[in-house]
Amino acid sequence: MKVFQSAGQIHAEINFLRSQGKKIGLVPTMGALHIGHIKLIERALMACDTVVCSIFVNPLQFNNPDDFNKYPSTIAKDTQMLEEIDCHLLFHPNYEQVYGHSEPKEYDLGHLNDMMEGLYRPGHFQGVANVVMRFFEIVQPDMAFFGLKDYQQYMVIKKVTAQHLPQIQIMGVETIRDEKGLALSSRNLRLSAEEYTSAVKVPALLRQVKEKLAELSVAEVKTWFEKKVNKIPHLKNEYIELADADTLELVTDVSNHSHIRVFTAFYAGEVRLIDNMSIA
Numbered sequence: 584m585k586v587f588q589s590a591g592q593i594h595a596e597i598n599f600l601r602s603q604g605k606k607i608g609l610v611p612t613m614g615a616l617h618i619g620h621i622k623l624i625e626r627a628l629m630a631c632d633t634v635v636c637s638i639f640v641n642p643l644q645f646n647n648p649d650d651f652n653k654y655p656s657t658i659a660k661d662t663q664m665l666e667e668i669d670c671h672l673l674f675h676p677n678y679e680q681v682y683g684h685s686e687p688k689e690y691d692l693g694h695l696n697d698m699m700e701g702l703y704r705p706g707h708f709q710g711v712a713n714v715v716m717r718f719f720e721i722v723q724p725d726m727a728f729f730g731l732k733d734y735q736q737y738m739v740i741k742k743v744t745a746q747h748l749p750q751i752q753i754m755g756v757e758t759i760r761d762e763k764g765l766a767l768s769s770r771n772l773r774l775s776a777e778e779y780t781s782a783v784k785v786p787a788l789l790r791q792v793k794e795k796l797a798e799l800s801v802a803e804v805k806t807w808f809e810k811k812v813n814k815i816p817h818l819k820n821e822y823i824e825l826a827d828a829d830t831l832e833l834v835t836d837v838s839n840h841s842h843i844r845v846f847t848a849f850y851a852g853e854v855r856l857i858d859n860m861s862i863a
């Protein structure tokens with residue numbers, strides 16, 4: 584695997600590969616790689632000739648400085664994992680290589696920025712849009728791969744890419760869960776044993792939402808879920824929402840939508856986790 588820190592050098596390498604007719608896939612990450620990332624890279628390896636994994640902890644997308652400072656960094660282990668699955672290129676730039684001296688741009692994110700993660704993490708999606716668009720400009724991939732654990736992020740990236748770089752195909756890859764059902768996240772590394780035991784109960788509650796909707800209204804189901812989560816030691820529910828899977832319009836009446844996902848954010852101790860799943 585070739586490792587690049589310079590934006591100019593990886594850009595030149597990709598231009599050379601493209602001139603040879605290679606199809607380029609990009610998997611953007613913030614490192615602390617886990618099986619969820621590896622599945623994304625495996626999908627990219629199946630669909631593309633050359634796969635680039637980027638590792639960059641993007642300060643622009645952290646609305647909480649503490650969260651940024653505590654973000655795990657495991658670059659030696661990450662590099663080894665990427666070598667083992669035969670990823671072709673690793674791009675591991677510093678801040679200057681990504682942003683230079685340019686000011687962040689303001690993207691039109693529409694209603695996607697006014698709800699759920701957009702509402703509770705002001706500035707987060709502008710930060711994500713900025714870094715992903717920068718990586719797209721540097722790497723110019725044919726396809727880019729994102730995990731559906733961050734479903735709202737996936738929708739934001741699809742929207743911004745369609746507006747600015749519509750030739751790039753955005754691929755969503757289903758969430759990978761551990762043996763207890765917890766969605767894999769680099770943040771799980773920060774959970775204590777007790778917090779982990781509590782957090783694994785949330786996916787089971789999300790799955791029950793579908794059954795509950797047979798007898799309760801959306802508003803009642805949300806109240807039921809919130810109470811259940813808040814009763815579990817160490818957990819604090821931040822939000823629970825149902826949204827249309829195609830538009831992310833919030834759902835108040837399930838009969839008006841054919842594809843629905845349920846979304847939650849909650850704290851386990853001080854660690855903020857998100858999850859979502861399809862229920863219709």
Ligand code: PAF
Nearest residue numbers: 611612613641711714733
């Ligand atoms: O999902 C992530 O890890 C990040 O938000 C991303 C897409 C790599 C942008 O920094």
